[in-house]
Amino acid sequence: MVKEDLKRIAEKIYDDLSNSRIPSIRLPARTKSNIIFDERYRVWKYGEQKITRSAVSLSGAYMLLRTIYTLDFILEMIENRKTSTLRELYYISEGWGDAKFHSQDESDKLAEDLEILTKKLREDLKLRPEEDGASVIGDIVIEETTRKGEKRRIHCQDDVGDSGYSIPYNVEKDKIKFIETNANKVIAIETGGMFDRLVENEFDEKSNSILIHIKGQPARSTRRFIKRLNEELNLPVIVFTDGDPWSYRIFASIAYGAIKTAHISEYLATPSAEFLGVTPSDILSYELPSDDLTTEDINALKSELSDPRFQDEFWKNEINLQLEIKKKAEQQALAKYGLDYVTDVYLPEKMAEMGYEV
Amino acid sequence: MPIAEELAKRQKEISIAEFFERNRQILGFDNPHKAMITSVKEAVDNALDACEEAGILPEIIVKIENVRGGEYRITIEDNGPGIVKSQIPNVFARLLYGSRFHTLKQSRGQQGIGISAVVLYSQMTTGKPAVVTSKIGEGFPAHKYSLMIDTKKNLPRIIDEEMLHWDKKSGTKIEFFIKGKYVKNRKQSVYEYIRNTAIVNPHARIIFVEPDGTENVFERATETMPPQPKEIKPHPYGIELGRLMAMMKETKARKITSFLSTEFSSISSSKAKEIVSISGIDGNKAPIDIEIDEAKRLIETFKKVKFVSPPTDCLSPIGENLIRRGLRKETSSLSPEFIATDKRPPNVFSGTPFMVETGIVYGGNLPKEERVEILRFANKVPLLYQEGACVITEAIKNIDWRRYGLEQKGGRGIPYGPAIILVHVASVNIPFTSESKEAIAHIEEIEKEIRLSLQQCGRKLKAHISKKSKRAKAESKFLLITKLLPDMARKVAEILGKPVPSIDEVITQIMNIIWIEDEVRKGSGESEIKINVTNYTSRKQKFSLYAEISSKDVFVEATPSPAEIGEKYVKWDIDKIEPSENMEIKFKVREEMDDVELYIKGINPVYVIGAEKWEGD
Numbered sequence: 001m002v003k004e005d006l007k008r009i010a011e012k013i014y015d016d017l018s019n020s021r022i023p024s025i026r027l028p029a030r031t032k033s034n035i036i037f038d039e040r041y042r043v044w045k046y047g048e049q050k051i052t053r054s055a056v057s058l059s060g061a062y063m064l065l066r067t068i069y070t071l072d073f074i075l076e077m078i079e080n081r082k083t084s085t086l087r088e089l090y091y092i093s094e095g096w097g098d099a100k101f102h103s104q105d106e107s108d109k110l111a112e113d114l115e116i117l118t119k120k121l122r123e124d125l126k127l128r129p130e131e132d133g134a135s136v137i138g139d140i141v142i143e144e145t146t147r148k149g150e151k152r153r154i155h156c157q158d159d160v161g162d163s164g165y166s167i168p169y170n171v172e173k174d175k176i177k178f179i180e181t182n183a184n185k186v187i188a189i190e191t192g193g194m195f196d197r198l199v200e201n202e203f204d205e206k207s208n209s210i211l212i213h214i215k216g217q218p219a220r221s222t223r224r225f226i227k228r229l230n231e232e233l234n235l236p237v238i239v240f241t242d243g244d245p246w247s248y249r250i251f252a253s254i255a256y257g258a259i260k261t262a263h264i265s266e267y268l269a270t271p272s273a274e275f276l277g278v279t280p281s282d283i284l285s286y287e288l289p290s291d292d293l294t295t296e297d298i299n300a301l302k303s304e305l306s307d308p309r310f311q312d313e314f315w316k317n318e319i320n321l322q323l324e325i326k327k328k329a330e331q332q333a334l335a336k337y338g339l340d341y342v343t344d345v346y347l348p349e350k351m352a353e354m355g356y357e358v
Numbered sequence: 359m360p361i362a363e364e365l366a367k368r369q370k371e372i373s374i375a376e377f378f379e380r381n382r383q384i385l386g387f388d389n390p391h392k393a394m395i396t397s398v399k400e401a402v403d404n405a406l407d408a409c410e411e412a413g414i415l416p417e418i419i420v421k422i423e424n425v426r427g428g429e430y431r432i433t434i435e436d437n438g439p440g441i442v443k444s445q446i447p448n449v450f451a452r453l454l455y456g457s458r459f460h461t462l463k464q465s466r467g468q469q470g471i472g473i474s475a476v477v478l479y480s481q482m483t484t485g486k487p488a489v490v491t492s493k494i495g496e497g498f499p500a501h502k503y504s505l506m507i508d509t510k511k512n513l514p515r516i517i518d519e520e521m522l523h524w525d526k527k528s529g530t531k532i533e534f535f536i537k538g539k540y541v542k543n544r545k546q547s548v549y550e551y552i553r554n555t556a557i558v559n560p561h562a563r564i565i566f567v568e569p570d571g572t573e574n575v576f577e578r579a580t581e582t583m584p585p586q587p588k589e590i591k592p593h594p595y596g597i598e599l600g601r602l603m604a605m606m607k608e609t610k611a612r613k614i615t616s617f618l619s620t621e622f623s624s625i626s627s628s629k630a631k632e633i634v635s636i637s638g639i640d641g642n643k644a645p646i647d648i649e650i651d652e653a654k655r656l657i658e659t660f661k662k663v664k665f666v667s668p669p670t671d672c673l674s675p676i677g678e679n680l681i682r683r684g685l686r687k688e689t690s691s692l693s694p695e696f697i698a699t700d701k702r703p704p705n706v707f708s709g710t711p712f713m714v715e716t717g718i719v720y721g722g723n724l725p726k727e728e729r730v731e732i733l734r735f736a737n738k739v740p741l742l743y744q745e746g747a748c749v750i751t752e753a754i755k756n757i758d759w760r761r762y763g764l765e766q767k768g769g770r771g772i773p774y775g776p777a778i779i780l781v782h783v784a785s786v787n788i789p790f791t792s793e794s795k796e797a798i799a800h801i802e803e804i805e806k807e808i809r810l811s812l813q814q815c816g817r818k819l820k821a822h823i824s825k826k827s828k829r830a831k832a833e834s835k836f837l838l839i840t841k842l843l844p845d846m847a848r849k850v851a852e853i854l855g856k857p858v859p860s861i862d863e864v865i866t867q868i869m870n871i872i873w874i875e876d877e878v879r880k881g882s883g884e885s886e887i888k889i890n891v892t893n894y895t896s897r898k899q900k901f902s903l904y905a906e907i908s909s910k911d912v913f914v915e916a917t918p919s920p921a922e923i924g925e926k927y928v929k930w931d932i933d934k935i936e937p938s939e940n941m942e943i944k945f946k947v948r949e950e951m952d953d954v955e956l957y958i959k960g961i962n963p964v965y966v967i968g969a970e971k972w973e974g975d
Binding site: 007011014016018022056061062064068069072099 | 859
């Protein structure tokens with residue numbers, strides 16, 4: 001029960017105080033040095049390193065006080081059958097005196113802490129994101145239970161406009177069911193410009209794919225949606241992004257799990273997802289228009305070299321190559337060869353290389 | 359004094375007006391804005407010197423009025439001893455006329471160019487005479503002169519004179535018109551000059567009326583006159599050939615040996631004999647007959663022979679106490695949190711005695727991100743121009759201020775931070791870089807003294823800052839134990855529906871310090887000091903507490919009664935203070951104290967906030 005899990009945290013602090021111990025709680029360290037590969041689920045999860053939040057320091061005391069106020073707030077929501085967005089949680093704290101959050105980043109992180117401490121998802125904690133869900137276009141029929149309780153079937157080519165079907169924040173089975181599909185793969189696309197290009201060129205039909213515009217770093221619901229497509233419909237997942245270090249992290253969060261949410265990697269990550277491009281090798285072999293790497297880019301690439309998620313041959317070679325050529329390229333750089341080049345040449349070639357029938 | 363000599367030599371050949379035109383810049387009249395400051399400065403310097411020589415607490419009124427366009431009327435009035443009737447025209451309307459020219463004594467004006475140059479500038483830019491009124495004492499009439507300078511002959515031209523009644527015991531008032539420019543809110547301005555003058559002359563009361571009618575009153579911070587500087591004879595180190603030749607012409611001594619032993623400081627008659635014999639000169643020769651080659655040999659000998667240092671009672675420092683008061687008074691609107699001062703013993707460069715005093719004002723509302731403000735003074739006169747060329751600035755730049763809690767890129771250059779640095783150099787002969795007397799030359803001895811003095815202030819500043827940061831750290835813990843922990847206890851109890859747990863023991867574990875706080879209340883020659891000691895450790899503690907006092911004699915009483923009253927401290931033995939226990943100590947002294955320094959012994963100082971380790975005994 002969520003309520004018991006939350007109260008257990010309060011009890012720990014109460015016990016510390018009544019036994020003359022300085023109150024503290026322990027959490028896994030949320031750094032890249034503390035993620036380990038989980039053989040069973042084939043995703044990256046938190047390791048054994050723990051950090052202690054202790055009231056011995058002012059910042060630790062603030063954290064503990066905020067934790068207590070937040071769990072009290074969640075208990076109240078459970079009682080009253082309410083939910084709140086993460087942003088609302090941030091604003092609600094205005095009335096908490098010293099426990100007030102100073103940025104939404106603080107409250108978002110605390111929500112994740114509580115997920116880790118209670119081993120529950122934030123939906124169970126009655127917290128939901130206001131993040132923008134992804135768009136879907138492809139030959140698939142989805143049954144969504146609307147807020148009024150109606151079940152509505154949506155064909156993601158015929159029943160939607162050019163911007164596609166919008167993924168809601170709750171993508172669990174009680175909300176969304178996959179009815180049928182004729183597609184044979186999923187292509188996750190980073191940028192809106194490229195998604196629109198593939199839609200305009202009818203690549204969903206031509207290649208028999210479900211196209212998903214993941215809108216940059218994908219929201220949890222998007223990653224969960226992709227994972228369900230992969231697991232329940234056995235559709236392989238291809239990730240198509242810009243050719244820079246930040247895009248590789250987008251891929252990693254889909255395939256291996258993100259460092260921030262490593263406590264729920266097995267729930268969000270799609271270990272079989274494959275990276276299509278743009279790769280540093282593509283920049284060379286397709287002679288793509290490119291920009292120079294910035295200092296931040298270079299640091300991000302170097303950091304990825306020591307990131308356990310990027311330790312296979314493919315990534316090591318590509319990242320080292322990029323550090324050597326010091327260039328990056330956007331997906332849309334492919335327009336150098338005309339608007340149809342990406343759908344007529346680049347994607348078919350790349351997918352053939354990866355072993356897909358085109 | 360090369361310029362004066364040059365001027366004296368060439369007086370006959372060129373008119374004085376021409377000379378002025380050529381040397382405007384070195385005389386400080388390069389532009390209308392600077393001319394305004396220089397005019398006020400020359401008159402105020404004279405007024406302060408006159409009052410001090412006569413032992414009168416100065417009361418000076420400076421008034422600037424805009425007549426029309428760029429023309430201003432400037433009036434400076436003092437309550438000094440006045441000037442005898444016959445001397446008034448010469449003092450104000452004849453260049454190089456002054457009593458200070460040949461003496462070696464610390465004074466503001468040194469060359470006698472000052473005020474008459476102002477009169478000349480006034481007449482050249484507006485064509486109007488200067489009006490001087492002076493009265494020498496009760497029962498005497500006042501004399502009023504309208505004066506101009508005959509620029510061909512360098513003689514006063516009296517336009518008008520009258521005798522009148524002046525409702526004032528004594529004093530001098532000068533009124534003149536100049537083409538100038540009045541600028542406000544700038545480092546180089548009349549206002550800043552007067553404010554800085556008030557800082558280093560806390561015995562003066564200055565009223566300054568600006569052109570827009572604003573009246574600024576710089577009140578006195580002390581009723582005590584600074585000690586009267588004594589005149590001294592030149593020291594053989596540092597004497598120049600021209601000067602020596604001139605002295606030998608003027609002296610009444612008939613033999614060179616007696617000339618040396620009477621006209622110089624630090625030369626005894628046996629030393630005089632030694633000098634002439636080394637120089638190969640007959641000791642009986644009359645000074646007036648000494649040839650230039652012989653004079654050169656004498657100077658060579660001066661450099662080889664060892665002399666005792668010149669007397670230093672010719673210097674009139676401001677004093678640490680008065681610097682502190684002056685700084686406090688003039689920065690009170692910024693409520694600085696700390697003032698440190700230091701005074702070096704007198705020292706000598708090239709036979710010239712000098713000494714350095716410094717002060718640092720820190721914190722409060724002083725701007726945190728900007729360069730520190732530097733206040734430079736030479737013989738109590740503010741130096742506003744040529745900061746970059748001055749040895750004071752150089753000395754400041756060469757100190758690694760990061761060690762003393764100010765920011766500085768690479769440990770060199772002018773530091774940044776909420777601070778004002780004051781440096782005063784006093785000397786019978788300030789070595790300025792030029793005749794405009796705006797910057798002190800790079801003399802190694804002076805730089806070293808400034809550096810040592812500022813480092814001493816810096817150490818005091820550092821001690822203050824680290825005490826403050828230690829306290830701030832402890833204060834954040836106070837927030838933790840007084841607000842966050844109680845709130846935490848209340849909230850978890852509420853969630854669990856249980857009684858609120860006691861947090862006392864957790865608090866002592868988190869704090870783990872002895873907290874000592876003091877409060878000083880002063881007034882009418884007395885101070886009452888309250889010291890609060892709280893044990894925030896989890897064990898009972900035992901230690902001794904010392905409070906510094908200026909001397910045994912000022913101590914009045916204390917509760918609890920002290921274990922010991924030392925020459926400069928009061929000591930209490932705290933035999934037992936339990937965890938969470940709080941105790942109060944009070945004492946009284948017959949003296950006004952700004953703050954109290956506390957020390958502890960018999961306990962690890964790491965665990966104590968609010969008192970330093972006792973180094974005495």
